[in-house]
Amino acid sequence: MMPQIPPYVLGERSRWGQTLFVAGIVIASIIGLAIGLILAAFAAVAWVIRGVGWLVKSGLAWLWYGIRRWRGRDYPFQLRRPRTRASRRLALNDAYLSALPGVFGVVARTALWLFGPLALLISLIGVLLPRWRARPYFPGSMVDLETKLLGLGARRGYFHDGDAADVVTYGEFLSRQLPQLAEFLIWWRDPDASDPYRPPHPAAQAAPAVDADFGGVTLGPYPDPLGFPGLAAAAIQRKEIRGLRELFISQREIDDKSDPDLDDRSEVATIRIVTRIGSDGRRRWIVQSPSTQTWHPRAGAAPNDVTAAIAALAMREITLTRAVLDAMELAGVRREDLVLLGGFSLGGMVSAQLVQRCVERGFTVTHLVTAGAPIGRYDIPPTVRALSIEHLLDPIPHIDGRDNPAWPSTRPGAPEWISVAAGPPMARGYHLSATHHSPSYAETAGLLERRPPDTEILRFLEGDKRVAGALEFFGPDQELRDYAATRVGFSIARPAVPLYLHSTVVEGVTRGVLRTTLRRVPGVIAVDVYQSRTGLPSTILWNADVLVNSLEPWFLAIERRAVYRGLLSLLKRRRAIGIHFRLQAKESLGVTWEATVQRMADGRWREVIDVTFDTDEAETEFLPLLLPDGWSSTINYYPPDAFAPVDHLS
Numbered sequence: 001m002m003p004q005i006p007p008y009v010l011g012e013r014s015r016w017g018q019t020l021f022v023a024g025i026v027i028a029s030i031i032g033l034a035i036g037l038i039l040a041a042f043a044a045v046a047w048v049i050r051g052v053g054w055l056v057k058s059g060l061a062w063l064w065y066g067i068r069r070w071r072g073r074d075y076p077f078q079l080r081r082p083r084t085r086a087s088r089r090l091a092l093n094d095a096y097l098s099a100l101p102g103v104f105g106v107v108a109r110t111a112l113w114l115f116g117p118l119a120l121l122i123s124l125i126g127v128l129l130p131r132w133r134a135r136p137y138f139p140g141s142m143v144d145l146e147t148k149l150l151g152l153g154a155r156r157g158y159f160h161d162g163d164a165a166d167v168v169t170y171g172e173f174l175s176r177q178l179p180q181l182a183e184f185l186i187w188w189r190d191p192d193a194s195d196p197y198r199p200p201h202p203a204a205q206a207a208p209a210v211d212a213d214f215g216g217v218t219l220g221p222y223p224d225p226l227g228f229p230g231l232a233a234a235a236i237q238r239k240e241i242r243g244l245r246e247l248f249i250s251q252r253e254i255d256d257k258s259d260p261d262l263d264d265r266s267e268v269a270t271i272r273i274v275t276r277i278g279s280d281g282r283r284r285w286i287v288q289s290p291s292t293q294t295w296h297p298r299a300g301a302a303p304n305d306v307t308a309a310i311a312a313l314a315m316r317e318i319t320l321t322r323a324v325l326d327a328m329e330l331a332g333v334r335r336e337d338l339v340l341l342g343g344f345s346l347g348g349m350v351s352a353q354l355v356q357r358c359v360e361r362g363f364t365v366t367h368l369v370t371a372g373a374p375i376g377r378y379d380i381p382p383t384v385r386a387l388s389i390e391h392l393l394d395p396i397p398h399i400d401g402r403d404n405p406a407w408p409s410t411r412p413g414a415p416e417w418i419s420v421a422a423g424p425p426m427a428r429g430y431h432l433s434a435t436h437h438s439p440s441y442a443e444t445a446g447l448l449e450r451r452p453p454d455t456e457i458l459r460f461l462e463g464d465k466r467v468a469g470a471l472e473f474f475g476p477d478q479e480l481r482d483y484a485a486t487r488v489g490f491s492i493a494r495p496a497v498p499l500y501l502h503s504t505v506v507e508g509v510t511r512g513v514l515r516t517t518l519r520r521v522p523g524v525i526a527v528d529v530y531q532s533r534t535g536l537p538s539t540i541l542w543n544a545d546v547l548v549n550s551l552e553p554w555f556l557a558i559e560r561r562a563v564y565r566g567l568l569s570l571l572k573r574r575r576a577i578g579i580h581f582r583l584q585a586k587e588s589l590g591v592t593w594e595a596t597v598q599r600m601a602d603g604r605w606r607e608v609i610d611v612t613f614d615t616d617e618a619e620t621e622f623l624p625l626l627l628p629d630g631w632s633s634t635i636n637y638y639p640p641d642a643f644a645p646v647d648h649l650s
Contacts, residue, residue: 058082061091068094076393076426077601090601097426097435101395108401111142119148142401143377146314158297159307161316164488165323167330170257173268173484174234181234184225188235188547188586195549195586197525199225232528232545233257236584238592239614240478241274241286243471244461245446245633246612248371249594250288251344251438254482256545258293258304259496259530267294267302267493269485271324273331276478283337284473287354289324289347291438293496300494301486304346312349313400315377320346321353323485325361331481333363340367340473344438345396348373348388355384367460367470371441376402380415385467387460388419389444393426394435407456418456420448425606427578427598439580439596443608446633476616513570514544521558523549525586543580551585551593551622564597564605565643590618603640609633 013021061082068079076097082088107114153159174182180199187193225231233256241250254270274286294305303320311318333339339358341351348370358365359381368386374397380386388404390397404419424440452458463469514529525547544567554560567579578598585591592612600606610633613619 061088064091064095075423097393101393101398104395105398108399111145115145143315150314159310160299161307161311162319162487165303165319165485166488167323167326167483167485170482170484180225185235226526230528231526232547235547236545236582238612239590241474243449243474245442247342248438248442248445254290255293258290267300269302269304269320271327271483271485274478274480278472285333285337285339286473287341289343289350291345291347294494296494300492301490303485303487309346317353319487321350324354325357327483335362339363339365342369344371345373348375352378355380372396372436374400376400376404380417382415385460386415386417389441390421391435392421392423396436418460427600518544523553546583548583548585550587568643588622590614591622605638605642607636
């Protein structure tokens with residue numbers, strides 16, 4: 001510690017002091033002026049660069065506008081003349097979206113020639129540097145290159161997929177990891193349970209690993225379970241899957257259950273298995289695998305992460321594939337039963353791997369349905385009918401560098417493999433979630449069901465004399481089970497993404513604000529509001545999973561537009577492109593109400609409403625009440641100012 005300076009009386013400056021004071025002012029003024037001139041020069045250069053950038057962007061926008069007008073292409077955006085900043089941005093976004101999938105495909109197809117010499121150079125450097133030591137290596141194919149990448153990463157703790165998986169029912173997993181949530185689900189699914197929810201006695205639901213007396217501190221009761229993030233996502237579950245569209249809506253359900261950021265405590269991959277008896281008396285099974293939910297470069301407990309995706313691209317059997325096989329054994333799938341494998345993104349790759357493994361184990365796989373999955377390199381047996389749905393602007397199906405086989409094929413023994421390309425409705429901006437997003441693929445699958453564009457798709461759906469159609473797997477009287485899979489030996493929790501880009505969370509709109517707002521709606525029990533990345537860290541589509549007492553107020557008393565307006569006001573200027581609701585009521589189990597509101601390229605708001613009835617009884621009871629016009633899915637458009645921002649929520 002420095003001693004205090006003794007007090008002293010100030011006197012007049014000496015002649016030398018006055019001279020130095022004046023000199024200091026002169027020198028400081030000169031330095032300040034020089035710094036100011038330098039900053040002014042930097043500012044001028046910055047303005048020149050900005051002007052050049054404006055000219056370049058404007059020129060590119062007009063060039064792309066001319067090219068698109070010449071080609072006569074009207075997708076994904078209906079472009080206007082790029083005279084304003086918004087119209088120029090729209091034109092450049094269109095160019096970006098159109099070019100990205102092609103760039104992915106070109107890089108994947110030429111990866112061997114681009115990165116092969118680099119792999120050889122690194123391996124030669126390893127001869128001298130022990131840290132990079134490896135045998136001289138030149139890949140013979142892109143798969144070899146990816147395999148080498150996995151090997152190099154594993155030496156440093158990355159891309160280690162593990163070996164074995166622990167597979168249990170989803171209810172058993174919750175009882176083991178989140179016992180209070182499991183207790184809540186018992187109340188939620190009991191129509192005769194008390195209302196409102198009252199947690200059991202704290203002594204009756206102490207966590208298995210923690211005693212009521214912990215380290216000399218007596219623990220109190222568990223907190224309110226309605227405040228748990230991930231509660232609604234775990235509770236909302238359909239009872240049946242009635243078609244291709246609902247298959248990919250179901251995909252979003254199991255992916256939400258697998259999202260590690262919903263509860264911040266557990267990582268798990270959710271596998272859904274559905275069974276029913278077909279019209280021919282044979283038992284049929286739908287086996288649905290989860291997509292990638294964790295993009296952290298180090299593997300964690302959940303086997304549906306980026307490590308699994310890279311290993312699957314390298315054509316290696318992954319832990320998740322073995323976990324699905326174990327789940328099929330637990331579910332009781334027999335060798336003579338018919339199986340349909342389905343999945344989105346990574347789930348599609350797992351399904352493609354499962355085809356061969358199921359054949360080896362004696363299971364009878366007849367159909368494969370994938371969406372947004374790079375499976376062109378997988379061998380599909382000729383006994384399996386495959387349907388692959390790919391969005392035109394989705395880059396993910398191109399990362400394997402191989403097109404799906406065209407069908408009908410002249411090759412003997414070729415599979416009956418149908419690939420469908422489509423363009424989903426695009427929201428304003430260039431967010432890739434609109435292209436690589438399971439609800440978007442659900443819309444496309446719904447179009448295939450309602451209006452098959454080809455007789456072969458109709459044959460795939462309805463079947464023929466040789467093989468029954470895929471629609472035989474869907475319908476009433478199903479039994480749906482969810483299974484939880486984790487890697488054995490992995491206990492470190494990994495976040496869904498290592499960093500957030502343009503996150504509304506860090507920019508100030510918190511989950512708590514949105515959840516509190518929805519909880520103020522009459523009849524709402526619990527709310528989960530979260531940022532859905534859909535596998536891509538820059539996605540700004542917010543989802544809200546809501547549990548309510550009854551769905552009737554949402555159709556009859558509560559104006560949805562007021563709810564939309566309030567939530568979009570919270571999200572204004574936060575780069576958010578829309579909101580999604582998924583509601584299920586305790587008093588009307590078997591009915592799921594979903595709505596997506598997004599701003600489209602022309603400024604209008606697009607509202608998509610889907611109502612799913614899990615049973616014929618639920619449809620008979622609630623369809624006249626909720627939907628007097630008789631529809632179960634509809635699209636509404638609102639003018640650009642329909643949800644004008646408000647400053648305060650009442």
